[in-house]
Amino acid sequence: MRVGVLGARGKVGSEVCTAVDAADDLALVAEVDQGDSIDTLVEAGAQVVVDFTHPDVVMDSLEFCIDHGIHAVVGTTGFDRNRLDILGDWLGKSPQTGVLIAPNFSIGAILMMRFAALAAPFYESVEIVELHHPNKADAPSGTARRTAELVAAARRDAGRGPVPDATSTGLDGARGAVVDGIHVHGLRIRGLVAHQEVLLGGVGETLTIRHDSLDRVSFTPGVLTGVRQIADNPGLTVGLEHFLDL
Amino acid sequence: MRVGVLGARGKVGSEVCTAVDAADDLALVAEVDQGDSIDTLVEAGAQVVVDFTHPDVVMDSLEFCIDHGIHAVVGTTGFDRNRLDILGDWLGKSPQTGVLIAPNFSIGAILMMRFAALAAPFYESVEIVELHHPNKADAPSGTARRTAELVAAARRDAGRGPVPDATSTGLDGARGAVVDGIHVHGLRIRGLVAHQEVLLGGVGETLTIRHDSLDRVSFTPGVLTGVRQIADNPGLTVGLEHFLDL
């Protein structure tokens, strides 16, 4: 598989280049960044591109790729309903081409969310703890919020009521933030990177699912999974979880 | 649903009686133990029996139940290939009746094994740590061995080779026992009950799945799940995991 990278000199893109280069079954044929011509992709015979660039330029790049029948694996942010609809139209005219838009390429984070949702119907209690370095601006993290929504939906579907909680006295904030009825706690500790724990409990037992991301490169296996599967999945796919056989 | 319990005065059976009694949708109609007549089940109109008795008597009880069209949820041990074949024959003559044979009724343990197997293909490394009270006679635990086998099979199916391990010098036992190529470590600590952790790791991230069983009663939700679903699952089922929608 011949792979091109858009945003090849960025922090993320350069890690992608390294990972593609190291994979036996993939060939890195084009490294494109600001100032380079996107035509390089065609000249180099790229079959798949990986795009970690900027919301301002990603749509133009994707139109070019789809026009030329090049599959795309996209980590750039900013895809709202409108943009996804436009992509759908373009892909309708190039039915063999696949585009994967993924907000999160960490396989561990995706597995954690999936397992939490699968387990949720079986447990009376569930809470989420996310732990990050203290320079993070938002609390709770986006992944923790998303996990809470998925867990809450799984509980609703299973007919489960609210989580038990007899707290009647205490300090503000002691029980965390509440997202869709699920308590979420955010810790900020120097030395940590990005970590999350989902705790589920029933009478006499608990189940804990924990994801530790210790290094930025942890997203590269997810990108490679996308690259390897996109040719077999024409059309628009949103979320890497659809390419994991869970 | 009208439920009878065989082995009702045993340590496990009495917990089952308490749990059935407490469930709104179940009625405890017969409590049978040594010295009681099994005919009580029929007289009481039991639709399902739960059997936590002894390998010496369980086959006779099951023959009786199947003959009378009573479904059975069985936690008694000792079911080899031969016994399962005999059960299959009996059930062939009573096609509406269901029998569930389960070595493990802990939903948490089943989820842990299932999630470990689902995640295994995505990670280069995986190891298992089981932690129990120090009165336990065997190491590693049966659940840890079973988890190792399931994880090893999932890796083989995904084409994964051996786990990476550069250990070239050290002390005997430092890297644990090896089950099907998977390293398994057993801790024995006063104060603990029954706990297991599966650690999976790839470049820059780890995923940990942990089950803590803190009280013997943790198996009762699994038994009730079996009771509630057995009527809709005629024939022989081995393993509660088939009744969990995973």
Place this chain on the structure above:
Amino acid sequence: MRVGVLGARGKVGSEVCTAVDAADDLALVAEVDQGDSIDTLVEAGAQVVVDFTHPDVVMDSLEFCIDHGIHAVVGTTGFDRNRLDILGDWLGKSPQTGVLIAPNFSIGAILMMRFAALAAPFYESVEIVELHHPNKADAPSGTARRTAELVAAARRDAGRGPVPDATSTGLDGARGAVVDGIHVHGLRIRGLVAHQEVLLGGVGETLTIRHDSLDRVSFTPGVLTGVRQIADNPGLTVGLEHFLDL
């Protein structure tokens, strides 16, 4: 050592009786509860009493014990400044007698608090997570609050400023309650008993101290430690930590 127990038929007192009885170096000589005469202690030759009774009666019992030169290990609550002063006066007239008043007999909880305070000066960040069953009424737990106060004091003594936290956007409660500048998070999960984790972090590393109390009997070793040391520690002692060689 001849030991008497006041409140011997209570939930805690009866566990104390069992533990004293099982200890080779201690003899259980008197079990006193409501309706029994306290004179039994003298008749039985008790050298030490353990008191887990009620704030309404504990002062009368202690006056009796001190008058008779019987040492006391006290888990009953309700000792304010005024009561401690009165005890001090009584003990002044019986200088060989010792009284230990302890709000917490869990050695593990005491070690956790002590280690957290010892480690606090070395770390930029510290947060506390306490986890309990969902029937608990207060959040955060008293132990978590006390740990936060001890950690905050240790940081102040070491000249440490506030913990780093760049949170600028988020949901109410996401960062927990704040006790003396320390963030404290309370989880309520069915299946748990009483657990606490103190996380400390500096550049590139974290240190975690965790205490899990899985069974009510975990306080008995602390009570026995008090019983064995009280005779060598005449006068009033508040807090079991003074009898642990830390």
Place this chain on the structure above:
Amino acid sequence: MRVGVLGARGKVGSEVCTAVDAADDLALVAEVDQGDSIDTLVEAGAQVVVDFTHPDVVMDSLEFCIDHGIHAVVGTTGFDRNRLDILGDWLGKSPQTGVLIAPNFSIGAILMMRFAALAAPFYESVEIVELHHPNKADAPSGTARRTAELVAAARRDAGRGPVPDATSTGLDGARGAVVDGIHVHGLRIRGLVAHQEVLLGGVGETLTIRHDSLDRVSFTPGVLTGVRQIADNPGLTVGLEHFLDL
């Protein structure tokens, strides 16, 4: 305080330079490596040197420093009894000068070992789990072995017998390696860096002390602690723990 670094261009030494430079109370006045003259230290007026070099050259460097009354904080390995005796002799002739030899500058690792030893007398059970990346050659780690020795010594001093363990059947290695009677387990997982957990347990409760080293730079606070205190501690000190107020 004016600080010189020997081995300034090495992987560790360059991190030390960065950390000294960033500290308000320290001035980096000399960066010396192979090919540079050690006289630079004197010319630059260094009061303390940090040495992360090689066993072949460290003794010559230290003789020079002690001769010139420059304090030394040394992370270079290879100090046996004989070398320490020689250092002692040299320091005898320069009684105001201090030398710190430390095999481990991680404050977290030192605290973990210290707390484990302090807690050991109070618990019936204790085991050690160390977790590292799979490229590590030895198992168990040196820190785990050292922790086991310290814990074993603390148990002996407290009159504690062997840890309880009823294991009578199982697989080789399941119970780990045994160091001084303490079970030690080594895990090797891709994605991990260097981690260790000490689990202690008694009736109904457990205490866990865990150290996670996620980045190589975690040793620099320990080096700076040595630099700041060495002038007040003339003579030879072996082990950073003597400079931590525990």
